[in-house]
Amino acid sequence: MNLDELSDAELVQRFKSGDSLAFDAIVRRFQDRVFRLASVWLHDSQHAGDVSQEVFLRAFKGLRGFRFRAAPFTWLYRVTRNVCNEFNRRRVPEALEQEPIDYENLPDAQVFHRETARQVRELVDVLPERQREVVLLRIFEELSVKETARAMGCREGTVKALLHKANQNLRGKLDNSGMA
Amino acid sequence: MTDDIEQLKQNYRRIEAPPELRARVRAGLAKQPARTHRWVPITATALAAVAVLFVAQLGMQQSPAPDKLPDKPSLTALARLMQDKPALRSPSMSQLKSVKAPKMPRKPSLRSIEPPQSRIEGIIGLEEENPHV
Known part of the structure; x- marks a missing residue:
């Protein structure tokens, strides 16, 4: 059976059973999401690659004891958040962050990545942390209310309330249907 | 959702991890000691x-x-035991008196002892209060 056809939980179960190829499939499946989230959570998105690597190294150890109390991506998201927070705490926000990014010497993909991440960060930085989190997960990552609540460790009603407040803070820019 | 947010969202979801990330993860795992x-x-x-x-x-x-408790000694056996042991005689008064105790040392006079110097400075009157310290 093709590993890519398995569900997230089945893939993790395969990995726990000792299938080393399953971990490669896990990285392949989640690397874009982890990388995107890291790009936005980090003060400096150029380190998103380092953070993503660290997330998967921790996942290799941590998923062995995974108990499936939450979805695998929920767990990965929390690891990503923690690693980003550690990284941000270690690194003082440098003056470089204020300077415009020099795109001339970067490949197009990197230009696109860093500029988009910068714009998303600019948008959500006006929000308090919890509202920022709910906007990233619910709106940008398109998780369901239930999945967002699980990832944030709160109730679904809290997710809706946070989204409503975020919408107000962003002056109605978000779709109201996202709160349903 | 406003158009600009929608566009930003689409751009965000198009962000991809660099192709070398998987290789980096494999290299990182290879460096870790096998646990x-x-x-x-x-x-x-x-x-x-x-x-x-x-x-x-x-x-x-x-x-x-013990599976079985030892037999209690009989009274006869106890009596025999007592006979076997010689009775100890208590010493007489004359024997006690004959034992000489060592002489007590002479009680020292107060004048012959020099009061020790106090190691703690600033405590006034300590030597006067307790010269035998």
């Missing part, structure tokens, strides 16, 4: 075995519980 958890059950078994041996040894050191 197995096989030592856990082995260690647990060894510890359990040591604990069992220890408890067994303790049990063997203690006197084994």
Whole structure:
């Protein structure tokens, strides 16, 4: 059976059973999401690659004891958040962050990545942390209310309330249907 | 959702991890020392075995519980035991008096002892209060 056809939980179960190829499939499946989230959570998105690597190294150890109390991506998201927070705490926000990014010497993909991440960060930085989190997960990552609540460790009603407040803070820019 | 947010969202979802990320993860895993958890059950078994041996040894050191209580000695046997042992005679008064106790040392006079110098400065009157310290 093709590993890519398995569900997230089945893939993790395969990995726990000792299938080393399953971990490669896990990285392949989640690397874009982890990388995107890291790009936005980090003060400096150029380190998103380092953070993503660290997330998967921790996942290799941590998923062995995974108990499936939450979805695998929920767990990965929390690891990503923690690693980003550690990284941000270690690194003082440098003056470089204020300077415009020099795109001339970067490949197009990197230009696109860093500029988009910068714009998303600019948008959500006006929000308090919890509202920022709910906007990233619910709106940008398109998780369901239930999945967002699980990832944030709160109730679904809290997710809706946070989204409503975020919408107000962003002056109605978000779709109201996202709160349903 | 406003158009600009929608567009931003689409751009965000098009962000991809760099192609070399998987290779970096593999390289990072290769650097980590191989950790197995096989030592856990082995260690647990060894510890359990040591604990069992220890408890067994303790049990063997203690006197084994007799299956049968020893017979109580008869009165005759007790009486014979007493006869076998010589009775100890208590010493007489003359014997006690003959034992000479060593002489007590002479009581020292107060004048011959110099009061020790106080090591703690600033305490006034300590030497006067307790010259024998």
